[in-house]
Amino acid sequence: MTYQGVLTKMETEFSHPIQYYLVFENDFINMNQLLDKTITIQFIGYQCLNCSLNKPIYRQGFCKSCFFDIPQAADWIMKPELSTAHLDIEDRDLDYEKKVQLKPHIVYLANSSNVKVGVTRKSQVPTRWIDQGAHEAIEIVEVPNRYLAGITEVALKDYVADKTNWRTMLKNEIVDEDLVEWRDRLKQYIPAEVLEYYIANNKETNIEFPVLQYPEKPKSLNLDKTPNYQGVLKGIKGQYLIFEDQTVFNIRGSEGYVIALSIA
Template sequence: MTYQGVLTKMNTEFLDPIQYYLVFESDFINLNQMLGKTITLEFVKYQCLNCGLNKPIYRQGFCKSCFFDVPQAADWVMRPELSTAHLDKEDRDLAYEKKVQLQPHIVYLANSSNVKVGVTRKSQVPTRWIDQGAHEAIEIVEVPNRYLAGITEVALKEHVSDKTNWRTMLKNDIKDENLVEWREHLKQYIPEEASEYFIENNTETNLQFPVTKYPEKPKSLNLEKTKNYTGKLVGVKGQYLIFEDQTVFNIRSNEGLVVGITVN
């Protein structure tokens, strides 16, 4: 069976295990059903997620000109502390920025390769944790806008990591942590503006990923260079496909590529 479409972040369902879907314009693939099967990935062309043109992807699924123009790729997306919609101040598109920034946000701890702090919209819990390949996570603070979440993250990352080691995450070289204890320890470092939003009583969320074999030495597939690749799918974790020969393919970092997928 053969499919073709432009890659976008995999859709997920929070089940046991997590269910993963590749969604194309007129079709979708439940990747859990593909485990154990041989899959061929073929690079076809580019398709910018904004303009739709066949132009090399620069970052986040956008061609270079769109990346520096669309509000979805503005600096505040990666650095929430730069959000200004609460001040009624426009960056690229105030209507879009108000829609995204002026809604409840969560500051959380997630354990994927190590304990890290992060920010997401409340509506994206637990999707954000799934995308990071976290096997456990907990909310620390729930604030009414992205700016407050951002300054809280900046304060907390002085005392806990804000990065995930993707190789460690994929090797499953991890350990369980008591995230409630971490939450209580970090409480003292929350900025005064956000301190009233601290979540006093909650428990960590545990996540199970559909992986039958973890790679010992994961090697990343660059489909733009190799053009096609064939391998046996043995797992999906975070936004990565994991193959039996230890090759891994990051769907998220390849958004905007049009690919052909053949399942044998």
């Protein structure tokens, strides 16, 4: 059976283990059902997630011209402390920025390769943690806008990591941490204007991923360099497919690529 479409990040369902769905325009696949099956991935072309043109993807699923123009790829996406909608100041599109920035946001701790701090909209919990491959996570503060979340993350970066080591995450070389203890330890570094939003009485969330075999030396599949690949699917973690031959494929990192996916 063969499916064809443009890649976007896998949809997830919080269960034990996490259920993953690859969604195309006219089809969707429950990827958990493909574990231990042989899958062929064939690169066909590009489709920018904004303009839909067959132009090389630059970043985040967008072609270069769209990336530097549309609000979905503005700097405040990756650096929430740059948000200005709460001041009624436009970056690229104030209406869009208000819709996203002026929503409840969470600052959290997640343990994927190590304990890290991050920011997400409240509506994206626990999806954000799943996408990062975190096996445990906890909320620290819940604030009314993205800016407050951003300045909190910046303040905490001096005391805890803000990046995930994808290789360590995929190899499952992780140590369980007491995230409640981490949360309480970091409280003293939260900016004064955010302290009222501190969450004092919550528990960490534990996440189980559908993985039969972790790679010892993960090697990343790049469709531009390897347009045809075949392998036995052994697991899914974060937004990565893990194959028996140690190959890993980052679905989210390949958004905007058009592929044919065949199942033996």
